[in-house]
Structure formats: structure tokens, C-alpha cells
Amino acid sequence: MSVVAGQGDAVRSMALLWRAQGAGGPGSAQGRGPAPGPRQALTVDEIVAAAIEVADEAGMAGLSMRAVGARLGRTAMALYTYVPSKAELVDLMYDRAHGELPTSYDLAEGWRPAVTSWARDLWAFYIRHPWTLTVSYARPVLGPDEQAVLEALVRILFEAGLSARVLRRVVGALFHFVRGAAAAVADSRRAADATGMSDEQWWSTRSALLQQVAPDFAERFPMLVRLGVEAAAEERGAYLEGGRAPHLEDEATENFSVGLDVLLDGIERRRSAKREVASARPA
Numbered sequence: 001m002s003v004v005a006g007q008g009d010a011v012r013s014m015a016l017l018w019r020a021q022g023a024g025g026p027g028s029a030q031g032r033g034p035a036p037g038p039r040q041a042l043t044v045d046e047i048v049a050a051a052i053e054v055a056d057e058a059g060m061a062g063l064s065m066r067a068v069g070a071r072l073g074r075t076a077m078a079l080y081t082y083v084p085s086k087a088e089l090v091d092l093m094y095d096r097a098h099g100e101l102p103t104s105y106d107l108a109e110g111w112r113p114a115v116t117s118w119a120r121d122l123w124a125f126y127i128r129h130p131w132t133l134t135v136s137y138a139r140p141v142l143g144p145d146e147q148a149v150l151e152a153l154v155r156i157l158f159e160a161g162l163s164a165r166v167l168r169r170v171v172g173a174l175f176h177f178v179r180g181a182a183a184a185v186a187d188s189r190r191a192a193d194a195t196g197m198s199d200e201q202w203w204s205t206r207s208a209l210l211q212q213v214a215p216d217f218a219e220r221f222p223m224l225v226r227l228g229v230e231a232a233a234e235e236r237g238a239y240l241e242g243g244r245a246p247h248l249e250d251e252a253t254e255n256f257s258v259g260l261d262v263l264l265d266g267i268e269r270r271r272s273a274k275r276e277v278a279s280a281r282p283a
Contacts, residue, residue: 006139008087017143055131095143103148111160126182184252
């Protein structure tokens with residue numbers, strides 16, 4: 001189940017994301033002095049870091065103000081001095097986590113290696129923090145760290161010489177591709193944990209039953225069977241027809257690698273076509 005970002009108070013969320021003056025109360029990044037009372041004040045950064053740890057361990061389902069407070073040795077109520085609600089906290093977590101990613105890439109070898117590095121870094125980020133995949137991108141957080149990831153990609157693609165209209169759509173395609181490919185890995189791990197059954201066990205059981213209930217499978221779905229047979233041969237026996245299916249996580253990783261190359265090939269073809277049109281124009 002996805003969580004839609006940007007549901008908290010807009011003024012407070014944006015001020016906290018960008019650490020605007022006075023946004024976070026007495027323990028914010030701007031007001032780090034101790035609050036009244038015997039206990040040392042918290043900071044927004046400490047709360048967000050603790051929330052990320054909770055989400056990394058328990059997922060978004062395990063995230064609550066109470067869980068974050070317990071990790072910090074405080075009550076949930078103590079956190080509301082700094083962060084208005086869980087809605088604003090999700091925005092802060094999502095943005096802050098993206099701060100792990102590089103903000104620039106070396107273009108000395110051209111745009112394609114740089115895009116590849118960007119995509120692989122984002123892929124690894126999603127695998128480290130699978131809860132970020134449950135935060136819907138329908139409403140972007142609009143925080144500085146999230147924007148820095150986007151800025152890094154746009155800088156690379158402008159180097160590729162794409163028009164602004166095409167570049168904008170390529171950015172969307174790359175984000176959705178990387179996110180979707182990483183989600184397959186996260187789903188594979190979640191399914192194994194939820195069912196107590198590995199991919200191999202699941203496929204072995206279902207494949208045997210499929211042969212019993214659909215003995216005419218090959219006649220009804222010849223293209224699927226052909227794809228399986230020919231792909232198996234090309235991949236040196238990654239799986240055999242009627243036998244054990246490949247591990248979903250390995251399959252998702254291969255899909256990511258091959259799919260990224262295909263997307264970048266498409267960008268290269270668009271660039272070549274643009275150059276051909278330009279060269280054909282009369283001087």
C-alpha cells in the first residue's frame with residue numbers, strides 16, 4: 001500500500017524541508033539550544049534519522065510517532081514540538097534519505113556512463129531503503145535532497161543535447177524505470193518474508209500444478225513458451241522449460257541492466273536523429 005506524500009500542513013512541511021527560519025521549534029536546525037526542563041532538546045535532524053532507522057527495519061507499516069519516540073527515549077508527544085505529525089515526518093524522511101545520493105557525476109567520458117552511474121546509484125538506494133518505494137511519486141516532496149537527485153540527472157541529459165521537451169520525458173521514463181525495477185526486488189524479498197517460502201519453492205510447487213491443470217499450456221500460449229525456451233538457451237540455461245524458474249531478484253536485476261541499456265540506446269538514437277535533421281538543413 002502506497003503512502004501519498006505532501007499530506008501535512010503545507011506551510012510547516014515546506015519550512016521544515018528547507019529549514020526555513022523558525023520552522024522546527026526550539027530544537028530545530030535553527031534553534032539547537034536546550035528546551036526547558038532537565039532533558040536535552042531534540043533536533044528535527046535527530047528525529048528524522050531515527051524515523052529512517054525505524055522504516056529501514058520495519059517498513060512504513062511499522063512507522064509511528066510512538067516508535068520513533070521510543071528509539072529516541074522519548075514519548076510520541078515529545079516529538080510534536082518539532083514535527084507537527086506523521087504526515088510531515090514522512091516528507092522529511094523521504095527527502096533526507098535522498099541526501100545519500102551523489103549530487104553530480106563526471107561527464108569526462110560522456111553522458112551515457114554518467115546516466116548509467118546515476119541509475120545504478122538510485123537503484124542501490126531503493127534497495128537499501130525499500131520503504132521509499134511505498135511513498136507515491138504522485139505528489140513529490142519538493143525538498144532539497146530530492147531536488148538535488150533530479151538536478152544531477154537533468155545536468156547530465158542537457159549534456160546529451162536533448163531538447164527540453166524530450167529531456168523532460170526522458171527524466172520521467174528513467175525515474176519510473178529504476179523505481180519499478182527496484183520494486184521487483186523489494187517485492188521478492190517481502191514475499192519470501194511474508195510467506196516463509198523462497199521463490200524457488202514457490203515456482204517448483206506452482207509449475208508442477210500448472211502442468212496438471214493446464215496440460216495444453218504450450219498450445220494455448222506458444223509465444224510465452226518460445227520466449228522461455230529461447231531466452232534459456234541464450235542465458236546458458238538460466239532456467240529450463242518445465243523446470244525451476246529463475247530467482248525473481250536475479251531476474252529483476254538482469255531486467256534492470258538490460259532495460260537500462262535499451263533506454264539509453266533509445267536516447268542515443270534520438271540524439272542521432274536530431275543531428276541528422278540539423279545537418280540536412282540548408283546553411
